[in-house]
Amino acid sequence: MQKGGEILFLKIVKNDFYRKKITTVTVFVFITMAVLLGASATNIVANLIQSMSELQERAVPADITVMHAxxxxxxxxxxxxxxxxxxxxxxxxxxxxxxxxxxxxxxxxxxxxxxxxxxxxxxxxxxxxxxxxxxxxxxxxxxxxxxxxxxxxxxxxxxxxxxxxxxxxxxxxxxxxxxxxxxxxxxxxxxxxxxxxxxxxxxxxxxxxxxxxxxxxxxxxxxxxxxxxxxxxxxxxxxxxxxGPIVGGTIFLLFNAMSDATVVMVIILISILLIIIASLCIRLTFLATIDEDLREIGVMKAIGISKKDIKNVYLNKYRVMSVAAGIIGYLLSFVLVNLFNGNMRLYISSELSGNLKYLLSFIAPLFVYFMIVMYSKKILKRIDKISAVEALRSDIMEHGKNRKYSFPLLKNKFFSINIYMGLRDVWKRFKLYRLLFFIFAVCTFIVILPLNMYNTVNSAGFSTYMGIGKSDMRIDLRRTDSITEDNKKLQEELKNDSDIEKYAAYITSSYQVKNADGSWDYINIEIGDFSVFPLKYLEGRAPEGEGEISLSFANAAKHGLNKKVGDEVTVRVGGEEQILSVTGIYQDITNGGKTAKAHTSLGVNEEAVLWYIVSMDLAPGVNIREKMDYYQNAYDSAQVNDIKEYTGQTLGNIINQMSLIVIGGIAIAVIIAVLITALFLKMLLSKDMPRIAIMRSMGLTSKNIKHQYMAGTLLVLILGIIFGVLATNYLGEFLVSIAMSTMGAAKIELVNIAWQTWLLCPLALIVVVGYTISVCCKVTEDDDLSVTFRS
Incomplete structure (x- = not known):
């Protein structure tokens, strides 16, 4: 009897696979992708840990480095x-x-x-x-x-x-x-x-x-x-x-790992979203399957098969799928990792070896397996509520109350009947469509967040997160014997240059500062007029008068000087102590995030001048490249850059890695959108066959019916896109800011390029989803309506 039961269960599971090929493949792909990205992220982390460990072991870096001239x-x-x-x-x-x-x-x-x-x-x-x-x-x-x-x-x-x-x-x-x-x-x-x-x-x-x-x-x-x-x-x-500055070894460790760590964080976020999507797909699949198999469930209960055994009929399918998808995703992760490990191979270790990555990567398929099985068990508790008599008599899964509101056709004045019926269907059955809405929002999030991050780090405005006011050009004068004379000569020339609309000179020196413990530390302080090219301050304002100073976020934090706006900082200049009032806190990811800006009354520490910087805006119509070339040739020891080039050189590795993430995010979003749309429509059409048969008997063509489903699905897509963009602007900025706070930037404002965010990406999703709907909604007129009515 037991053997016969096992054969019966195996047959039911086998038939379920064949009956729901698209559904099964879709869920399988999502589980595989979740494992693939999760295993890839842990693989990169493992490679990073082992490679950094080997590099440290071979290089034997200093724990304290003092720069001195x-x-x-x-x-x-x-x-x-x-x-x-x-x-x-x-x-x-x-x-x-x-x-x-x-x-x-x-x-x-x-x-x-x-x-x-x-x-x-x-x-x-x-x-x-x-x-x-x-x-x-x-x-x-x-x-x-x-x-x-x-x-x-x-x-x-x-x-x-x-x-x-x-x-x-x-x-x-x-x-x-x-x-x-x-x-x-x-x-x-x-x-x-x-x-x-x-x-x-x-x-x-x-x-x-x-x-x-x-x-x-x-x-x-x-x-x-x-x-x-x-x-x-x-x-x-x-x-x-x-x-010069005194630098601890942990700063170099952080800088080496930064670009690869950024990739890991984004991949993990996408992987988590994919696990959520896979779980929701399984929920949708289970509910549809239980609804279809209600009478079979009733029969099994009537002949005495236990609830546990009935649940296992459905659960075993997803156990097998999770195991198979886990193995495939795990193996493919080692291929995917090679796409993202180029930077690591070049800068940290050419040969990424060791067994740690195989062990850590195996955590992802195990985690996904247990998540899927636990979630499936939770959904299958619905079977406990089904009695044999009710299951054989009626479809109890459709227990929702009728809505009190409706959209009478007589009140439609703006849309064609087919479009109006599609929109009406979404409103009346939004509980059914909400899964699709959520997944379209996630697809948008997966595309827009990496794109906005890439645009942010690649923009001229990112200089504000590097403690630099936004300007057209920047000239750096580094330490030479003639640095002071060059600085005076440069400012005199800029004053008489009609092509320069405005400029400001800044001098950075190393000063001694009393830290939170009462002992003395070194800090880089920049002095100058900070009203010409202002920064965005997290709190307070720039130093404007005598005895004022502003601190970077990392310097003001508890592990730094532990100061707030209004507190006092003691700085030693020329052997004398000056007490300065903190007027503001700004963001800066350079020099380990620990910098400061003070009013010129502080005075220059002549013995420890690190560099001179001159920022400038050009007059309208002036060719920036020609002006840069002129000053570069006139001052051999100068470094002349526009701000975008400066940030591009500083964040080169991170920008390159983010470009890979953008391409990967677009590919994943398209796959999700196509598979979910196909899965959803297949289930919806199966559920709506009696309704479709009635519409066809009333004279509606397959084209009319297709337009109804297309109008409803595209409405959900547009709403999902809007929600996804808004989520990126708020939740995305929050997540990026948390990640960047370790570098000294606690509040990142992502660059949102309107034509990309509101036109290009939505248009691409609409085309992809629209084509998928067109392919999936093949309601032919050749079907025998009598069969549909009898079923």
């Missing part, structure tokens, strides 16, 4: 390191020769003048903070050769075997590119410096010819229990050289 006494640093031997394992000072990009030539008379990066030529370290090749081996560069940072390899398409020539003052030398440099501390485009590695003999020759400006990285490697904050505070208190 000027004279220093190595003996004093050695004494400090010995004194704090309980915290410090090793100390090493790296000498850097900073060469302006305009002095580095390559290709057909090209230079690196347009780069926003500080370029340094260095020799490989001996103790730690090693610069690696693409096999993560310690670089050993021969005489006459150079290892080029990956960032410049990508930006200028530099190939191994090609040459770069350094021309600075009386120094000129050609180097052959022998390797690409993978630099843990300066890999990311978010860091403003890059290191070229050369041989010791070449470095000594460059130093002798005074080709570049000297700068130093005073680096410390701590033991496992070493306290980074305590060492930094002690270093500052000891008055040791540090006229």
């Amino acid at each position: 000027g004279e220093y006494d190595q003996a004093e640093i050695d004494q400090f390191a010995e004194k704090y031997r309980d915290h410090i394992v090793m100390q090493e000072t790296m000498d850097l020769q900073n060469i302006d990009g305009s002095n580095i030539h390559f290709g057909q008379n090209q230079t690196m003048a347009g780069t926003i990066q500080d370029i340094s030529f260095v020799v490989q370290n001996k103790k730690f903070d090693f610069i690696l090749d693409l096999d993560n081996e310690k670089l050993e560069v021969k005489e006459g050769k150079v290892a080029v940072p990956i960032y410049f390899m990508e930006q200028y398409d530099l190939k191994i075997g090609e040459t770069i020539t350094v021309k600075s003052g009386g120094y000129e030398k050609e180097f052959v590119i022998s390797d690409y440099a993978r630099d843990f501390e300066m890999n990311s485009s978010l860091t403003s410096s890059k290191r070229f590695v050369i041989n010791q003999n070449d470095y000594d020759e460059m130093l002798e010819m005074q080709a570049g400006e000297l700068e130093y990285l005073i680096e410390f490697k701590l033991n496992e229990n070493g306290d980074s904050q305590a060492v930094q505070a002690a270093y500052i208190k000891a008055g040791l050289p540090a006229n």
Whole structure:
């Protein structure tokens, strides 16, 4: 008997597969896609963890890096390191020769003048903070050769075997590119410096010819229990050289992982939405199946089959589907990951190996399986409410009350009868259509959110999240012997340049500031007139008068200076302490998010000037490219960029990764829209066959009926698109802001390009869904109406 029951159940499940091919395939595809994206996300996380671990192990990065320009006494640093031997394992000072990009030539008379990066030529370290090749081996560069940072390899398409020539003052030398440099501390485009590695003999020759400006990285490697904050505070208190920022190792870790972490977060969000969609599809399928099989359920109950066994008839189908979809999605995830791991392979590890990714990726199919089975069990509780007598007598699943409202045809004055009937059907049965509405809204969300994120990071306005007011052009004067004179000369020229509508000069220096613990720390403070190119402030306003300062979001947070608007900050300038009032808090993702802006009354810390910046707007009709070229040629040591180019260089990796997400999001949304529309209409048409037969008996053609369903479905689509766009604008901004708050931007306003958001994307969805409706609504006049009426 038991064996016969199993055969019966197997037959029912088999027949259900054949009977509902489109439904089964649709649900199967969604479960597979959910597993595919979930497993891909965990796979990327696993690769990222293992690759970062390997890179750290091979590179042995510094835990504390002090940037300093000027004279220093190595003996004093050695004494400090010995004194704090309980915290410090090793100390090493790296000498850097900073060469302006305009002095580095390559290709057909090209230079690196347009780069926003500080370029340094260095020799490989001996103790730690090693610069690696693409096999993560310690670089050993021969005489006459150079290892080029990956960032410049990508930006200028530099190939191994090609040459770069350094021309600075009386120094000129050609180097052959022998390797690409993978630099843990300066890999990311978010860091403003890059290191070229050369041989010791070449470095000594460059130093002798005074080709570049000297700068130093005073680096410390701590033991496992070493306290980074305590060492930094002690270093500052000891008055040791540090006229540049002091950077903790965690910042470099964050910058290296940022672009790949952004991809992971978006993929996980889409994966969660797909699990929800798959669950809703299963609910719709179950309800339709139970409705169709009501009499069969009644028969099984009448002959004594238990409720548990009846449920298993339906549940086993989804167990089998979840297992099969899980295996396929799991295996395909390793193919998909290769599309998104290009950045990781280049910047972190060329060979992504290890068993962790296989184990972590397996979490996704297990999670999806248990979610689907648990949700299916919840829906199948409806079978408990069905009695054998009622099931055999009537269709109790249709228990809803008749609506009191209706749309009489006589009141229709605006639409054709078919369109009006379609719209009327949506209103009267919106509970049935709400699933379709939700899924169309999700499709829109999946397309618009990545697109808006891409447009945001790729826009000129994104500079406001980098602590920079929006302007046409930006000129950076980096540290050289003539930086002060160049700055004065530049401002005098700008004052007399009729092509310049307005400009403002800013000076950034490193200052000592009293932190939340009462000890002294270093902070980059920019002084100037911040009313010319204003920022958007989260709270308060820009510093406008004497004794005023504004802080970046990260600096004002609890893990920073822990200040609010109205609080006071103590800054040390020229050996004297000044108490400044906090007037505002702004967003900034540069320099680890920790910057500040103060009124010019604070004064310049002449011993620790980091850079001069001049922002400007051009007069109407002036060619920005020609003006940029003019100032670039007039000031060799300057970096001249428009703001969009500046943000593009800074966020290059993230922008490239987001473009992949946009393409993937569009593809997923189209697949969802097509499959769900097909699934929904198949079920709706099956449910409405008696209704359709009545309409046909009254003389309506299949074309008339198709137009009714098309009008109703497209109305739901349009409503879903509107809701999806609004959800992206509010919920999307909220989610992105939460993610970006770790970088120092707590309130992101996504760039919404109207023709893309309200025209192109909706039009594409309408065309795709419209074609699907046209294909699915094939109500032929050849069907025997008597069969439909009898059923």
